[in-house]
Amino acid sequence: MKQLKLKHFVLFSALFLLVSNCNQNPGSESALFKTVPSSVSNVRFSNNLVETEDFNIIEYLYFYNGGGVALGDINNDGLLDIYISGNQTNNKLYLNKGNWQFEDISVKAGVESPGAWKTGVTMVDINGDGLLDIYQCRLGNYKGIKGENELFINQGDFSFTEEAERYGLNFSGFSTQSAFLDFDLDGDLDMYLLNHSVHTEYRLNEASKRNFDDAFAGDRFFENIDNTFYPVTNSAGIYSSQLGYGLGIGVSDVNNDGWPDIYISNDFSENDYLYLNNKDKSFTEVLHQSIKHTSRFSMGNDLADYNNDGYIDIVSLDMLPEDEVVLKKSAGEDTYNTYKLKLSLGFGRQFSKNVLQLNLGMDENNVPFN
DSSP: OHHHHHHHHHHHHHHHHHHHHHTSOTTSTTOSOOOOOHHHHOOOOOOOOOOOSSSSTTTOTTTTSOOEEEEEOTTSSSOOEEEEEOSSSOOEEEEEEETTEEEEOHHHHTOOOOSSOEEEEEEEOTTSSSSOEEEEEEBEEETTEEOOOEEEEEOSSSOEEEOHHHHTOOOOSBEEEEEEEOTTOSSSOEEEEEEBOOOOGGGSSOGGGGGSOOTTTSOEEEEEETTEEEEOTTTTTOOOSTTOBEEEEEEEOTTSSSSOEEEEEEOTTSOOEEEEEOSSSOEEEOHHHHOSOEESSOOEEEEEOTTSSSSOEEEEEOOOOSSHHHHHHSOOSOOHHHHHHHHHTTOOOEESSOEEEOOOOOOTTSOOOO
16 A cells, blocks of 8 residues: 555656746746747737738638848848748848847838738848849739749848849749758859749659759759859759649758759658759759659758768658648548548658658668668
């Protein structure tokens, strides 16, 4: 009996400690993070959306995906500054003054980028002058929206000039995000432009249709030659079709050959893409040979060596509502017949789950993840 009571006491004590730890004040010293209120930071931003009869979640399926945010030191003072893009609202650039305080310099910097519809944003030193520039992706040529992607060049005096057309990067289409990488190791940065499709009857097709380019929805690849970007999408081996719903992009050396590779997360039925660098200004897409299954609604990805074995691994995120009612109302797994139909059309094995791909090293064809 005493032994039983002792077990009950130990169990109760453990539960008490667990509940106590869970209920600790988030602002206590044991918390890893603490909230910095806007009254202190001066960072005040709200991505307000106004639906209309012509433009809403029904007319544009990524209406609620949000804009983008980029962190970088625009004035080389050792402090990270913040740039936030709003879908319909003006963008904000906050200069870090130290001690968690920021100054809104959006207007004088000339980077407000008014008008709709803005998506992802990247800070990058595009011209190699030691100053971070800003590349803003936009939606264009859709539902009356005529925007072009913008490139704000840092002038070194807390101001920027918009020069996307001069650099050859004023693409107008359904852009999601950009990634800059030196794909040919020539010392300058080239660019992968991730775009997304919209629902049309064309998307319900066989996977071989990914070989047909689309002017607005297809991904793009640009080679940098003397600070002018030239489209080399097809010669680089990049798919540029309407099948792709690009929502995530990751760049890393997944096969340890010293050259950057690319992983693309695609929403809906289209496969994700894994591009291995051929070291000759082209890539080979090897997802089918390398990865057995992926997330289905691939929202985003990250590439990192999570187990410290010297190989880059891949995590891809899907959607799974926590609320059971919402889950039952959402599109989940395909029926078995639909699943088999997609396989017969050339699409890969996809499941509505987060996926962690462990890199097992190279096989005889220099392909990882097998």
